[in-house]
Amino acid sequence: MKFIISIIICVSGFFLMGQSGMQIAVLKYSGGGDYYANPTALPNLVNFCNDNLGTNISKETPYVEVGSPDLLLYPYIHMTGHGNVVFSSSEAENLRTYLEGGGFLHIDDNYGMDEFIRLELKKVFPNNELIELPFDHDIFHQKYDFNGLPKIHEHDGKRPQAFGIIIDGRLVCLYTYETDLSDGWENQDVHNDAPEKRQEALKMGANILMYAFMQ
Numbered sequence: 001m002k003f004i005i006s007i008i009i010c011v012s013g014f015f016l017m018g019q020s021g022m023q024i025a026v027l028k029y030s031g032g033g034d035y036y037a038n039p040t041a042l043p044n045l046v047n048f049c050n051d052n053l054g055t056n057i058s059k060e061t062p063y064v065e066v067g068s069p070d071l072l073l074y075p076y077i078h079m080t081g082h083g084n085v086v087f088s089s090s091e092a093e094n095l096r097t098y099l100e101g102g103g104f105l106h107i108d109d110n111y112g113m114d115e116f117i118r119l120e121l122k123k124v125f126p127n128n129e130l131i132e133l134p135f136d137h138d139i140f141h142q143k144y145d146f147n148g149l150p151k152i153h154e155h156d157g158k159r160p161q162a163f164g165i166i167i168d169g170r171l172v173c174l175y176t177y178e179t180d181l182s183d184g185w186e187n188q189d190v191h192n193d194a195p196e197k198r199q200e201a202l203k204m205g206a207n208i209l210m211y212a213f214m215q
Contacts, residue, residue, distance in 0.1 A: 022056070024209070027079040027105070028063040031086030035079070036063070037110050041185035042078055048185075048202040049209055053143060057209075066091040071098040076212045077105050080182050082112040085120050092123035099124070099165075099172040104212035107175045108182045111155050117175070121165065130163040130175055137162075138215075139174065142207040150200035152193065153180035170215060174208060181205055 026042060028035050042061040049055045064070050064077065067090055071077065077098075087095065099105060107117055121130065133139065139162070140146040149160035160179035164171045183191050184201020193201075 023058040023060060023062070023074055024076040024078065025062050025064045025074040027077050028065045029079070029081075029085050029087065029091075030066075031084035031116065033081035033083035033085050033113060033116065034110075035081050037081050038182045038186050038190075040187045040190065041080070041182040044187065045185045045202060045205045045209070049206050053206055053210065055209075067094050069094075071095070071103065072101070075102075075104060076209060077103065078182070079105060079107045079117075080110045080113075082110050083116070085113060085116040087120045087123050089123070092120070096124045100167060103172070104215075105173045106208055106212070107173065108180070109175070109177050110180060110182065111153075114177060121173070121175075125165055125167070125173075128165050128167065130165060133162040133164050133171075133174075139171070139207060139211045142210040142214075144203040144207055146204060146207065149176060149179045149181070150184075150197075150204055151179055152184040152197055152201050153191075155180065171211075 024042065024046070026035065043059055046057045046059055046061065050057060064074065066087055071094065095105070107113075109117070118130065135148045140148060149162050151160045155178055158178045161177045163175040163177060165173040165175075181201045181204055184193055184198050185205055188195070188198060
């Protein structure tokens, strides 16, 4: 627990003073879903934040397994994919320890993950529900101001929603649904998104990182 707390202290100092060496990572999970989707997304978000927020985040964005103690090395973990997700009981416990100790998980449904991830999150926090974040939540008003999540890809045409799990007053898990932010972070030639859509996605992603680092 002391180790996790020290990481979070380092995060605050890193963000405010530009300390080098901080990394963020992608979550590797079982179940058959493509955890490896959008390989250019997180590196592009890192570059955007380093260029526009004055951060110095490492451009290396490794994959880390749900059950690995290496989770504790990263203040922000990104998770995405299109299909099935399965956490074992030990993986759920490890993820819960990470989040309760100060870590932050951002799950971005890349279309098709919703029915699976909701069940698996109940393994991690059986007594805590995903709640929809209001538009005045701080995560929408960091460096950039948003009136809720931007809509990057249509999918089912539903409105984009940001859900969260809050533990002891702290947002530990953000679940972005019907927006596909991480597709918007990818190289432009992957999805041929309009430049303004990519900018919206990257700015919202920057807000999420700022919030994760500073809360």
